């Protein structure tokens with residue numbers, strides 16, 4: 001069996017070494033395609049492999065057509081919006097993710113970005129502190145829970161909204177569960193986004209919703225760029241010069257955000273949330289183990305295209 005690690009944004013070396021160990025211990029071969037840039041290289045590399053480990057790499061119908069021997073794709077990470085699930089199912093390819101494995105890394109980055117925003121991007125002027133401020137966690141999954149845990153250490157007043165998580169589950173963590181996204185944004189000085197990119201959430205963070213935030217509001221996005229209605233956020237930030245937007249996922253309109261909102265906007269050049277050795281090891285090795293479990297024993301835990 002041949003397993004390909006196809007990562008345009010590579011894992012830390014120590015994680016690749018760990019993945020290799022798992023794959024070779026199972027008697028399989030590991031091949032590595034990093035920083036490949038062009039899709040043609042991916043199409044060539046997938047030709048004879050039985051399994052693929054990816055990150056945000058795009059697996060669409062064209063890639064699946066080229067991968068004639070493919071049985072499984074594991075997205076080493078949480079969000080699998082980069083994989084065409086219907087096409088994978090049509091090609092009889094199992095798709096899995098590795099939930100929770102990189103969530104602390106993403107949560108820590110959310111705080112790094114929050115501190116940077118409330119300290120005015122370290123421009124020398126007096127900013128504010130996070131202690132005592134109201135934090136809104138938009139979606140209470142693995143990352144949201146880690147954000148809540150860290151926020152307690154900062155002494156923040158923590159609120160959360162999750163359409164799919166019972167209020168009791170949120171409240172047992174000492175977090176105030178609110179009934180709608182609107183209520184969350186209206187209550188909180190800082191909102192941290194942790195919703196996946198789905199048909200329902202795309203463009204859902206819009207003018208009306210963000211405009212509910214109190215004066216000086218900070219929106220932190222370590223989720224996906226697709227959930228933001230960029231045109232409406234630009235319009236709102238033009239009108240409300242008190243708002244700040246910090247994101248780990250560069251908007252399509254990055255140039256316009258940078259030009260119009262200097263001192264109120266920041267984006268990492270490349271998504272950095274899961275870029276820690278620990279997260280790479282956790283997610284990468286989990287992916288390798290899930291592949292071995294699937295190929296050897298037919299284990300489908302964490303399958304997302306049921």
Ligand code: 3PG
Pocket residue numbers: 009055056057076077078079080102223271272273274275
């Ligand atoms: C995820 O969905 O797990 C995170 O967004 C991390 O994505 P990455 O592996 O592409 O950095």
